[in-house]
Amino acid sequence: MLANPRTRIRNPKKRAMLLSALYIAQEQYGWLSPEAIQRVADRLSLTPGQVFSTASFYTMFKLEPQGRYAVQVCEGLSCYLVGGAEPVIEQVKQRLNIEPGETTPDGRFSLEIVQCLAACDLAPAIKVNDELYGDLTAEKLEALLTELAKKEI
Amino acid sequence: MFEPVLTANIHRPDSEKIAVYLAHGGYAAAQKALTQYTPEELIDIVKRSGLRGRGGAGFPAGVKWGFMPKDPSVEKIVAVNTDEGEPGTFKDRQIVERDPHQVIEGVIIASYAVGASRAYVYIRGEFFLGVKRWIKAIADAYEGGFLGKDILGSGFNLDMSVHRGAGAYICGEETAMIESLEGKPGNPRMKPPYPAQVGLFGLPTLVHNIETLACIRHIVLRGPEWFAGIGSEQSKGPKIFSVSGHVNRPGNYELPLGTSLREIIYEHAEGVRGGRQIKAIIPGGASTPVLTADQIDTLMTFEDLEKAGSQLGTGAIVVMDETTCIVEAARRTTKFFAHESCGRCVPCRIGSVRLFETLDRIEHGKGLAEDIDRALYLAENIDGRTFCPMGAALVNPARSTILKFRPEYEYHIEHKHCLNGEKN
Numbered sequence: 001m002l003a004n005p006r007t008r009i010r011n012p013k014k015r016a017m018l019l020s021a022l023y024i025a026q027e028q029y030g031w032l033s034p035e036a037i038q039r040v041a042d043r044l045s046l047t048p049g050q051v052f053s054t055a056s057f058y059t060m061f062k063l064e065p066q067g068r069y070a071v072q073v074c075e076g077l078s079c080y081l082v083g084g085a086e087p088v089i090e091q092v093k094q095r096l097n098i099e100p101g102e103t104t105p106d107g108r109f110s111l112e113i114v115q116c117l118a119a120c121d122l123a124p125a126i127k128v129n130d131e132l133y134g135d136l137t138a139e140k141l142e143a144l145l146t147e148l149a150k151k152e153i
Numbered sequence: 154m155f156e157p158v159l160t161a162n163i164h165r166p167d168s169e170k171i172a173v174y175l176a177h178g179g180y181a182a183a184q185k186a187l188t189q190y191t192p193e194e195l196i197d198i199v200k201r202s203g204l205r206g207r208g209g210a211g212f213p214a215g216v217k218w219g220f221m222p223k224d225p226s227v228e229k230i231v232a233v234n235t236d237e238g239e240p241g242t243f244k245d246r247q248i249v250e251r252d253p254h255q256v257i258e259g260v261i262i263a264s265y266a267v268g269a270s271r272a273y274v275y276i277r278g279e280f281f282l283g284v285k286r287w288i289k290a291i292a293d294a295y296e297g298g299f300l301g302k303d304i305l306g307s308g309f310n311l312d313m314s315v316h317r318g319a320g321a322y323i324c325g326e327e328t329a330m331i332e333s334l335e336g337k338p339g340n341p342r343m344k345p346p347y348p349a350q351v352g353l354f355g356l357p358t359l360v361h362n363i364e365t366l367a368c369i370r371h372i373v374l375r376g377p378e379w380f381a382g383i384g385s386e387q388s389k390g391p392k393i394f395s396v397s398g399h400v401n402r403p404g405n406y407e408l409p410l411g412t413s414l415r416e417i418i419y420e421h422a423e424g425v426r427g428g429r430q431i432k433a434i435i436p437g438g439a440s441t442p443v444l445t446a447d448q449i450d451t452l453m454t455f456e457d458l459e460k461a462g463s464q465l466g467t468g469a470i471v472v473m474d475e476t477t478c479i480v481e482a483a484r485r486t487t488k489f490f491a492h493e494s495c496g497r498c499v500p501c502r503i504g505s506v507r508l509f510e511t512l513d514r515i516e517h518g519k520g521l522a523e524d525i526d527r528a529l530y531l532a533e534n535i536d537g538r539t540f541c542p543m544g545a546a547l548v549n550p551a552r553s554t555i556l557k558f559r560p561e562y563e564y565h566i567e568h569k570h571c572l573n574g575e576k577n
Contacts, residue, residue: 077439
């Protein structure tokens with residue numbers, strides 16, 4: 001076999017489940033708390049350090065509690081060119097009274113600045129949790145935030 | 154007359170569904186490949202087509218297939234790269250959301266040709282709809298007998314599964330993607346060994362971008378001569394160009410390689426917003442050097458863009474009109490790369506941040522006279538001195554804009570604000 005000692009790991013296919021396991025844990029706990037990290041480590045026979053090193057590498061794994069609606073604003077070039085990025089971030093900040101990286105006190109919203117969402121044809125674009133919203137205008141954004149503010153959580 | 158093939162299906166209602174795909178000749182290429190050709194013949198067909206990878210590097214696909222070991226006792230893998238993250242690029246998102254079966258068909262043919270029994274899809278974590286579409290398409294392909302055991306009665310077996318990334322641009326680099334598939338941080342590996350020798354789980358692995366795999370079906374059905382008849386000497390076949398920025402109709406346009414930037418921007422994307430003049434064009438995604446307005450007649454091929462001092466990259470065109478602050482465009486793009494550096498090697502980890510800080514100073518009116526040369530010096534010491542191609546990529550926005558728009562940088566430093574005076 002051609003296995004390379006440098007890439008050989010114990011039980012490689014089990015570790016390959018780590019990203020999926022982290023998604024499941026994040027969904028159950030809302031974020032990857034130390035308890036969640038420990039549980040994933042136990043299930044996959046890894047150390048908490050190994051799990052943490054992978055979890056902390058990827059921006060979609062949250063090591064702090066998040067709002068129910070994570071508003072992610074793209075600051076990429078194509079969004080910026082058509083009036084997105086900072087003006088959109090500013091509007092969300094004003095409306096929710098939080099800074100990027102923060103969560104509203106009621107735990108409903110958090111604001112995050114993200115990199116290119118591969119939706120440049122729909123620029124300016126944002127994501128709320130897993131949902132993509134494109135061709136954004138100030139009015140559309142206001143309507144969306146109003147709607148989400150009223151939703152049951 | 155050029156006939157689009159890669160995007161022929163995507164405008165149909167429910168184009169992502171297997172029933173629609175089958176109703177329009179779907180899986181006929183897999184049938185043909187598995188029943189009429191030997192693996193060696195298929196490798197030869199792809200070589201003769203002249204197909205080059207569509208993920209950015211442009212490596213000849215058939216040659217890559219030929220690198221895979223021939224020993225049937227060695228387990229082999231195909232890894233499918235849907236980790237689209239290059240700013241300006243959105244072709245793969247559309248392919249997977251609107252026509253995933255076209256890619257599965259390419260995966261089946263490629264796996265058969267190189268003798269792989271497992272295919273792993275890696276998809277960008279942010280593509281939630283894409284993940285759902287991949288999972289459904291693969292399940293339907295199993296049901297239809299196109300995946301699993303004894304595919305289409307040929308005796309060939311292939312299993313395929315989807316793995317979701319979690320937000321890291323670097324995982325689009327093939328060895329970083331392999332690390333991520335193994336459940337590790339996406340740090341690129343030293344090459345050699347190349348994935349064709351030591352890839353996923355230490356096994357020989359063929360890695361392809363999904364647009365490359367989408368081409369396979371059409372090459373098998375229409376023949377390599379048809380494919381090689383499109384495009385230029387070194388750039389064959391159809392290509393999806395993603396156009397965004399200051400154009401009237403941003404979107405994906407499938408055109409022959411060798412179409413001019415002028416035709417793409419003015420005919421297909423319907424020109425510049427407000428009828429303004431073009432200032433700069435990024436021709437192949439954020440990591441490719443910018444072109445100026447007088448280079449608008451450059452043809453979109455690997456060789457013509459190289460002659461023009463840039464690269465074809467992913468074919469993602471970002472148009473910036475005369476009102477654009479070029480320093481801000483470079484600053485923003487460099488910030489992206491500084492954010493996405495995996496942190497493994499020093500020139501990229503520290504150099505990208507220093508480069509960003511330098512541009513940030515200039516843009517915000519705090520630039521020092523020596524900052525322009527400092528940026529060029531940093532670029533010189535990052536390019537070619539990093540573990541993976543990210544180093545060469547990250548210096549391009551800063552370096553190319555300084556080389557082409559140096560007076561605008563000098564104006565920022567002298568006057569502490571932009572040429573068009575909007576902000577500082």
